Amino acid sequence: MTRTKKMLLDIDHFGYRYPGATSSALKEISFAVGEGECVCLAGNSGCGKSTLLLAIMGLLRGGALTGKIHLPELAADDRWSCAAGMVFQNPESQMLCTSVAEEVAFGPENLCVPPEEIGRRVTDALRAVGLDGKESHSAERFSAGQKQRLTIASVLSMHPRLLLLDEPTSQLDLRGKEELVRILTRLKQQGYTMILAEHDARPFSALIDRYLVIENGRLLREAVSPQDPEHFRPRPDAAVPPRLERAGGSPAIDVQWLSLGYPETGEVLKRIDFQVRQGERVHLFGHNGAGKSSLLRCLAGLEKPDAVKLTVAGLERPRPEQLPAKVGVLFQNPARQLFAETVQEEVAFSLRRLGHSRQAVEAMVTKTLEFCGISHLAGRTPLTLSFGEQHRVALAAVLAPRPELLLLDEPFAGLDYPQRLALLDLLAQMPSRYGTTVLIASHDELPDTCWADRSLTIRGGTLAENSR
Amino acid sequence: MSLDAQRTYLWHRFTLREAVLLCFCATFIVLTRAGLRLHLHLPGHVMFFTMFFLLLARGCVPKLGSATLVGLITSLASVLLGMGVGGPMVLIKFLLPALVVEVAGFISPCFVTSMLACAAVGLLASTTRAAVSTGVEYLIGMEEEIILRKALIAGMLNGVWGALGCLAVPSIIRRLRLNGLIDQEADRGVAG
Amino acid sequence: MQKTPAKYAARRSLRSNDYGCQFVARDSVVHRMGAGWKLVFGVALSALAAGVRTPVTLLALVLVMLGYYLAARLTLFDLWRDVRLFIFQAIVVIPLYCLVHGAADGLWPGVRISTQIILFYIPGAIFLRTTRSAEVMKGLRRVIPYRLSFLVFVSVRFVPFFFREMSEISAAQRLRGARLLPRQQLDPRNWPDLFNCLILPLMVRALKTADEVASSAEARAFGRSRERTFFDAATLAPSESPASSREGQGWGWRKTRAGVDAVPKRQHTATGKPAIH
Numbered sequence: 001m002t003r004t005k006k007m008l009l010d011i012d013h014f015g016y017r018y019p020g021a022t023s024s025a026l027k028e029i030s031f032a033v034g035e036g037e038c039v040c041l042a043g044n045s046g047c048g049k050s051t052l053l054l055a056i057m058g059l060l061r062g063g064a065l066t067g068k069i070h071l072p073e074l075a076a077d078d079r080w081s082c083a084a085g086m087v088f089q090n091p092e093s094q095m096l097c098t099s100v101a102e103e104v105a106f107g108p109e110n111l112c113v114p115p116e117e118i119g120r121r122v123t124d125a126l127r128a129v130g131l132d133g134k135e136s137h138s139a140e141r142f143s144a145g146q147k148q149r150l151t152i153a154s155v156l157s158m159h160p161r162l163l164l165l166d167e168p169t170s171q172l173d174l175r176g177k178e179e180l181v182r183i184l185t186r187l188k189q190q191g192y193t194m195i196l197a198e199h200d201a202r203p204f205s206a207l208i209d210r211y212l213v214i215e216n217g218r219l220l221r222e223a224v225s226p227q228d229p230e231h232f233r234p235r236p237d238a239a240v241p242p243r244l245e246r247a248g249g250s251p252a253i254d255v256q257w258l259s260l261g262y263p264e265t266g267e268v269l270k271r272i273d274f275q276v277r278q279g280e281r282v283h284l285f286g287h288n289g290a291g292k293s294s295l296l297r298c299l300a301g302l303e304k305p306d307a308v309k310l311t312v313a314g315l316e317r318p319r320p321e322q323l324p325a326k327v328g329v330l331f332q333n334p335a336r337q338l339f340a341e342t343v344q345e346e347v348a349f350s351l352r353r354l355g356h357s358r359q360a361v362e363a364m365v366t367k368t369l370e371f372c373g374i375s376h377l378a379g380r381t382p383l384t385l386s387f388g389e390q391h392r393v394a395l396a397a398v399l400a401p402r403p404e405l406l407l408l409d410e411p412f413a414g415l416d417y418p419q420r421l422a423l424l425d426l427l428a429q430m431p432s433r434y435g436t437t438v439l440i441a442s443h444d445e446l447p448d449t450c451w452a453d454r455s456l457t458i459r460g461g462t463l464a465e466n467s468r
Numbered sequence: 469m470s471l472d473a474q475r476t477y478l479w480h481r482f483t484l485r486e487a488v489l490l491c492f493c494a495t496f497i498v499l500t501r502a503g504l505r506l507h508l509h510l511p512g513h514v515m516f517f518t519m520f521f522l523l524l525a526r527g528c529v530p531k532l533g534s535a536t537l538v539g540l541i542t543s544l545a546s547v548l549l550g551m552g553v554g555g556p557m558v559l560i561k562f563l564l565p566a567l568v569v570e571v572a573g574f575i576s577p578c579f580v581t582s583m584l585a586c587a588a589v590g591l592l593a594s595t596t597r598a599a600v601s602t603g604v605e606y607l608i609g610m611e612e613e614i615i616l617r618k619a620l621i622a623g624m625l626n627g628v629w630g631a632l633g634c635l636a637v638p639s640i641i642r643r644l645r646l647n648g649l650i651d652q653e654a655d656r657g658v659a660g
Numbered sequence: 661m662q663k664t665p666a667k668y669a670a671r672r673s674l675r676s677n678d679y680g681c682q683f684v685a686r687d688s689v690v691h692r693m694g695a696g697w698k699l700v701f702g703v704a705l706s707a708l709a710a711g712v713r714t715p716v717t718l719l720a721l722v723l724v725m726l727g728y729y730l731a732a733r734l735t736l737f738d739l740w741r742d743v744r745l746f747i748f749q750a751i752v753v754i755p756l757y758c759l760v761h762g763a764a765d766g767l768w769p770g771v772r773i774s775t776q777i778i779l780f781y782i783p784g785a786i787f788l789r790t791t792r793s794a795e796v797m798k799g800l801r802r803v804i805p806y807r808l809s810f811l812v813f814v815s816v817r818f819v820p821f822f823f824r825e826m827s828e829i830s831a832a833q834r835l836r837g838a839r840l841l842p843r844q845q846l847d848p849r850n851w852p853d854l855f856n857c858l859i860l861p862l863m864v865r866a867l868k869t870a871d872e873v874a875s876s877a878e879a880r881a882f883g884r885s886r887e888r889t890f891f892d893a894a895t896l897a898p899s900e901s902p903a904s905s906r907e908g909q910g911w912g913w914r915k916t917r918a919g920v921d922a923v924p925k926r927q928h929t930a931t932g933k934p935a936i937h
Contacts (some may be wrong), residue, residue, distance in 0.1 A: 054875075057879055059875055059878055059879060060471055061469070061474045062472075062473045063469055063470065063471055064469065064470050064471075065469050065471055066469070066592050085704065085879070085880070086879045088872065088875065088876060089878075092821060093821075093869045093872035093876065094872070094876040095817075096810075096814055096876065097817065097819065098813075098815075098816075098817050101892060101893035101896055102891075104878060105893060107881065108878055108891070109888045109891055110881040110882045110883075110884065110889060111888060112885060112889050113891070114889065115889060115891050115895075118889065118891045119891070122891075122893075123896070135893065135896050136808075136893070136896075154880070155879075157882070158880060158881070185660060297831075300835060302831050307513070319842070320831065320834045320835050321834065323835055324836060324837040327835075329832070330836045331828060331831070331832050336825070336828075336829055336865055337829060337833055337836070337857075338861065338864075339643075339857055339860045339861050340856075349836060349837065350837045353838070380648055383647035383648075384647055384648055397836065398836070475883070477883050479808050483874075484874040484877060484878060484882075484883060485870050485871055485874040487807075488811070488814060488870040488873045488874050488877075489866060489867060489870040490811075490814070491811040491815040491868065492815065492817045492818060492822070492866040493866075495819055495822055496822065496862070496866070497825070498816075499819060499822060499823060512757060520859075524863065528863075537811075541808075541811050541812050541815050542815075544804075544812045545812055545815045547788070547799075548793055548797065548812065548816050549793075549816060549819070550683060550788045550793075557784075567726075601749075602781060604777070605773075605777075607710040607775045607778075608710050608773060608780065609710075609713060609773075610753075611757075611760070611769070613760060614753070614757060614760060614773075615681075617756055617760075618752060618756060634854040636859075639855070639856075640855060640859065640860055640863065643856075643860060644839055644864075644867075647864075649864065649867050
């Protein structure tokens with residue numbers, strides 16, 4: 001950072017405590033951002049990155065604040081720009097309008113920009129993110145990557161001096177991430193100043209000028225290189241339990257000639273053929289839209305595909321109501337299924353429905369909580385926990401009945417790297433401890449490439465085995 | 469230095485967050501109406517969820533005007549989605565029950581925590597809905613005796629469904645409060 | 661052709677006209693009429709329907725309504741679907757009249773009243789079937805302040821979002837053993853499952869989403885000033901896609917050229933409403 005560069009953002013000993021919180025979310029943060037720079041706020045979940053971005057935007061309400069944030073100054077006659085624009089994590093809840101053009105026009109409308117100027121800005125913003133030509137489309141059918149680009153366009157149309165992005169890749173697969181990196185590189189070349197909050201900034205490494213590592217609300221250090229790759233490598237001392245060798249026995253999953261199609265989208269799964277032996281750890285990899293979730297839904301009995309054979313945990317073509325004891329399914333964002341008053345009750349729900357006695361239920365719940373490492377949370381209300389803890393509770397609730405087969409659809413969404421590793425560790429032990437077969441479907445490589453016994457790729461509705 | 473609390477956005481009392489939450493309650497009413505109409509064709513059963521979400525909205529945003537706002541948004545959204553046959557009547561159909569909820573909230577701000585109170589409000593509010601059809605029938609020139617009998621049947625059916633729907637409200641409110649997701653205090657808000 | 665999976669069958673039937681009077685994309689005199697005129701005309705017809713008393717006038721009105729209906733190029737099948745909503749009322753009214761007055765004397769008044777009820781609501785149905793939601797939205801914007809119209813549009817825009825959430829939460833809970841199927845819900849003993857396992861998580865999602873929506877809107881300066889511009893997105897150089905020519909049956913609306921390219925380029929701001937703040 002050179003002293004001659006114009007400072008757009010200057011943060012001076014900034015601290016913030018949320019209303020009703022016992023400790024501060026941010027403590028004594030000080031740094032400056034020059035024009036045209038791209039700065040990355042790195043750190044694990046809960047470190048305060050998002051809070052800092054909200055503070056820069058001026059969206060924090062209530063609570064106690066110390067220090068100052070100096071934003072870029074706008075010219076007196078420049079009523080139609082804004083100092084900073086923010087792109088949030090979840091594009092779905094950011095989109096407020098039904099059509100693309102309306103969405104991009106929303107910001108300038110709020111600034112009372114005249115309609116002709118809005119028209120120009122909408123066209124320019126959509127071109128900048130590669131969505132030109134789609135003005136009249138409905139954003140509902142867009143992929144996650146396109147939706148995220150639309151939200152960036154809706155911020156660009158306000159001509160912000162500073163662009164803030166809060167975990168923009170959290171919902172994106174590899175292709176989506178590449179598109180986003182391309183767009184952001186283009187924006188940087190056009191002179192935009194960006195602050196990016198990411199726990200895994202590797203895709204953006206070519207773009208980022210500086211890294212600010214934040215931990216527990218404090219700025220730990222500044223760096224010009226990305227976090228040590230060692231940080232991302234699985235711990236060498238933690239060995240993945242060996243593959244479970246089990247001769248004979250019926251397969252946990254037996255699928256032959258499975259096809260699934262919808263009237264609107266055509267064939268989603270084409271003649272899928274695969275078997276999974278009991279006790280195996282399988283990774284199903286595929287981009288968004290390739291058919292992973294559809295396949296998992298077929299296995300869970302939520303879809304009715306055409307198939308010569310579909311046997312799951314010994315059940316032929318099961319309906320979801322038959323599965324609680326035999327198959328456990330963890331969908332994306334599992335925290336949204338929590339409802340009980342205590343973690344204990346939450347985990348006990350399936351067991352009670354299966355008709356176990358009260359003592360048996362209590363014993364199984366205690367063992368499951370211990371296995372998942374959340375015994376200390378037994379009496380807490382699930383919805384007051386952090387996202388990572390909620391994730392673990394949802395997993396425990398699914399594991400409690402000791403299913404023979406465990407299916408996980410995008411289990412890593414929203415988790416940072418250490419949490420992902422911890423989850424994989426836990427799942428790695430399941431075959432040897434309980435004889436459970438585990439299948440993970442994700443659009444990213446697994447954090448620990450040694451975890452899977454087998455790796456399958458689904459592309460365009462067809463399945464292929466990856467050679468190890 | 470402490471930061472200001474949320475800026476009020478609508479009617480001098482609702483913050484944007486509260487207003488959006490209320491409009492999601494309207495979304496739920498619309499969704500459940502559509503869903504129920506598809507599967508069942510029982511008369512009055514749409515009041516089951518309509519009253520539930522009206523009372524839940526009042527419980528989540530305990531300010532005067534929250535039920536009215538939900539009723540208003542629901543009626544306009546219904547028209548937008550092609551569900552509001554009857555034009556301006558649809559507005560009255562949702563505002564009348566909402567007004568009953570408001571009056572109940574004015575008299576006893578914490579009524580959402582009592583099952584009995586919720587059932588009573590649900591019963592009363594749903595029967596007012598039948599009053600709309602009664603008004604139309606009067607205009608059309610139906611005999612008063614017939615109007616009365618029809619109103620009785622419709623009112624009873626609507627009322628029973630509405631009362632049943634509201635029984636679950638206290639337990640949901642309690643759990644949401646337990647989890648710290650909604651505020652405990654009932655605030656009357658500024659009138660007007 | 662694959663058997664339509666349950667999820668998509670439900671979604672498709674939600675998109676169908678079964679639950680209401682969805683817009684029907686045809687070109688007719690009525691379709692081209694302005695929304696305001698249609699409302700006024702509709703109210704007048706409904707008032708006539710309320711006032712008619714003799715068989716002759718009733719028949720005349722029925723013919724006028726049929727004419728209006730057919731002028732909108734709506735088919736008899738659409739008519740049946742709309743009338744179906746009020747059949748229940750007729751089913752109750754006619755026997756009631758017969759009960760009170762006896763079959764002979766009660767039949768005519770019963771039939772008259774039932775027909776009047778149907779005729780009262782038909783203009784409203786025609787309005788909904790011939791007016792694009794985009795036009796209704798534009799009309800709404802002119803009449804109610806932007807702070808309220810924003811809420812209405814957001815509530816409609818999130819209908820498919822919460823529908824998806826509902827199905828996904830329901831699927832996850834069923835796999836844990838919750839009894840959420842419609843036939844299981846016929847038993848009132850399973851209603852606690854519905855409220856605890858489905859509605860409660862849905863409300864939690866609604867609370868979180870409300871936070872995110874409010875942040876997203878405030879981050880884009882929404883609500884900061886008393887006025888805001890109204891930008892008519894149809895005035896942009898339109899880009900054609902095969903999908904965009906299919907008009908909004910269902911939750912997502914797509915602006916089409918047909919019917920809106922006659923709209924002149926507008927330059928106005930949505931002022932004139934006193935500040936609601």
